[in-house]
Amino acid sequence: MSKLETSSLYQLTMVRFRLFLREPEAIFWIFIFPILLAVGLGIAFRNRPADVLPVGATTAELTHALAAEKGLSVKTLDEGVGMHELATGKIVLLAVEENDVGAVYKYDDTNPDARTARLLADRAIQTSEGRHQAVFTVDEPVHETGARYIDFVVPGLLGMNLMGSAMWGLGFSIVEGRQKKLLKRLVASPMPKWQYLAAFLLSRLAMLLIEVAVFLTFTWLVFGVPFRGSLAELGLLCLMTSLAFSALGLLVASRARTTEAVSGLMNLVMLPMWILSGIFFSASRFPAVIQPLVQALPLTAAIDAMRGNMLQGLNLGQQMPQVAVLLAWFVVPFAISLRIFRWK
C-alpha cells in the first residue's frame, strides 16, 4: 500500500467523498438543483421582444388611428364594456373620444405597460392628425448581456448553493456521527481530532471545484452569463464563501445531539439569508435601517462580491469590505466551535 493510502488524513477525506457520492439526494441538491433553478428562472425571466399591448377605443376613427401603431393591438368597444375590460386587465388602456377635448386616455398610471401604451397611443393619434417629427430619430436596439435577470441571479444562486452545501455537508454529517456514537468511537481511537475536521474541509474544497465549475460552465454555455472579472479571484471568493459557511455549519453542529435538532438550527441560520441576502433581488431594496445587518451577513457579502466580479469586473482590491466580512465569518465561528465542540 502506498504511503498516501495509509495516511489517516487521506483515509478520512476519502471516507467523506464516498459517503457523499453514495447519497443520491445530496448529489441532486448540490449539482442538479441549482442548474434546474437557473434554467427555470432563465426561462421565466427571459428578455422577450417588446409585447404588443392590448388597448381599446370607443370610435372606429380612433381605432383606425391606433391600428397604425405596431406596438398596440386595438379593438373598438363602447365605453361601458371598455371600462370593464380595463378593470379585468384584458386591455391596458381605453381611448375615449370627447368632442370638446379630442381624446381621453383611461389607464392605470402605476402599471408600466399601461404607461407605455399611453405613450404609443398618443403618438399614433397625434401622427394620424398630422403631427410631424420635429427631429429625425432612428431606433438601434442593443441586447446587452450582463444586464439581464439571469446574469443577476446566477451569482445569487451560486452563493446560495455554496451556503447550503457547506452547511449541510458539515452540520448534518457531524451530528449524525455524534448521534450514532461514531464520533465517540473515533475519539476512542488514536485518530488526530484535527484531521477529522480537516477531512471535511478538504473534501468540501474538492467538491467545491466540481460544483462551481459545473454550474458556471452550464450558465456560461446556455445563457452566456458574462465573466468580466478574474476567474482566479472568483474561485478565491467561492473558497472564502465555502469556508465561512463550513465554519458556520461546524458551529451549528458543535453541540446538537440529534439530526432533527441540527436541521432546525441550520434552517434557522439560513432562512434570514435566503430572504435578506439578495439571491433573487437586490438586497438594497431593504430599508436603510436594516442595511448594516443585511450587509454584515456572510451570504450578502459573498453574493455582492461575486456579482461585482462577474458582472462589473471588479478586482478583490475593490471588494475589501466583502472579503473582510467573509473572513470574519470564517474565523469567529471556527474558533468558537473548536472551544465548544462535543465529541460524545
Place this chain on the structure above:
Amino acid sequence: MGETKNGTAMEATLGAGNGASLLLRGVKKAFADVKAVDGLDLEVARGECFGLLGPNGAGKTTTIEICEGLTAPDDGTVEVLGLNWRTGAGELRQRIGIQLQETQFPDKLTVEETLRMFRSFFKRGISVDESIATAQLEEKRKGRVGTLSGGQKQRLAMACALVGDPELLFLDEPTTGLDPQARRHLWDLVDELKQAGRTIILTTHYMDEAERLCDRVAIMDHGKVIALGTPKELIALVGGENIVEFAVVESHGSQVSESRPGAPPSHGSLVPKGEGAGAPASTVAHPVVDAAPLLAIPGVQSHRVDAGLHQLSVSELHSVVPRIFAALTSQGLRMSEFRTHSATLEDVFVSLTGRNLRDE
C-alpha cells in the same frame, strides 16, 4: 505477557503498577445525584481475561469508559499499561483496542473501507486483510455495513478494535442483543484472542458469558464490586457447586396445596401465613417443609425458598439427592417438581443481593 494468573502473584504486584495492565484505586464517578461508580479498586494482570458482571445500571459501562479514557473520574487513580490518561493519552490510544456499546458505523461504507480507515489511525498493527480474516468477515469484505447482520456488525466492531494489534482490549457488552448462535460465534473469537495472549477486559450482564470467557470476574452492583474472583471461586461462595430445586405437595390429602413457582409467594418464609379462622379453602398454601432435616444432610450447604420453590445448594449431588427424597417422604410430602443444575454466577448474584441479574 506471560504473568502468572493466580491470586497471590497478583497480590505481589499490587501497587507496583508495572505488572498490571490495569490498576484502579478508589475510583468514583457521579452523574448528577447518581453514584455510577462508588469507590472502585481493580487490578487486571497481563494476559488475563477479566469480566465486569452486573445488571444494567450497575456502573459497568462507566467503569470501562473511565479505563478507556473516555470519562474522567471524579476521584481516584487510573493506571493503564503503567501509564495514566493525563500524560500518556497519545501512547495509550495506540496501544489499546476499544469496542463500545452501540457504535453505528456508517451504513454506506464497506467493511474493508471502514477497517482501512481505522487501521490508518494506528502507527503499527495488523493488516486490514488479517483483521477481516480474524473477524471472519471475508465474504462481507466488499459489502456495505448497512447490509450486515447484528452479529457481523459486532464482529466488525471487534475487527476495528483489533487493527492496532492492541496489548489491551476493552469490550463493552460485546454480545448484547445478539442471537444465541451469533453470541457463540463471538465467544469463539474472544477465545482466540485470549489464546493469543491479549489482555481483555469485558463487561456483560450474561453470567454464562462471564463464566465461559473470563479468568476472573468482578460482580458489580450499585457502582461497587460486591465479589471478585475466578468463576470457580465465586461459585464456591454459594457453598456448593450444585443447586437442587424442588417443589412439594402433600402425598396424602387433597391437591389444593400443590405448589409451583408463580403461585402466590410465601414471602420466603417456610411457614405459610396463617389465614383467619373460616378462611375459604381456595387460598393456595404451600405445604410446610421442615428445613432442619434437609440441612442436616451432609453436603447440603444452604436452603432458601422463593414462591414455593425450594433451593438447596449442594455438594456431592449423587449421595445427597436420595437423602433429600427420604427426608421429604418422611415428612409426608411428595415432590411435584425436581431439578438440579450446576451453580452459576447467577446463583452467586442471587445469593449476594437477593435479586436476579435480569430483574433490573
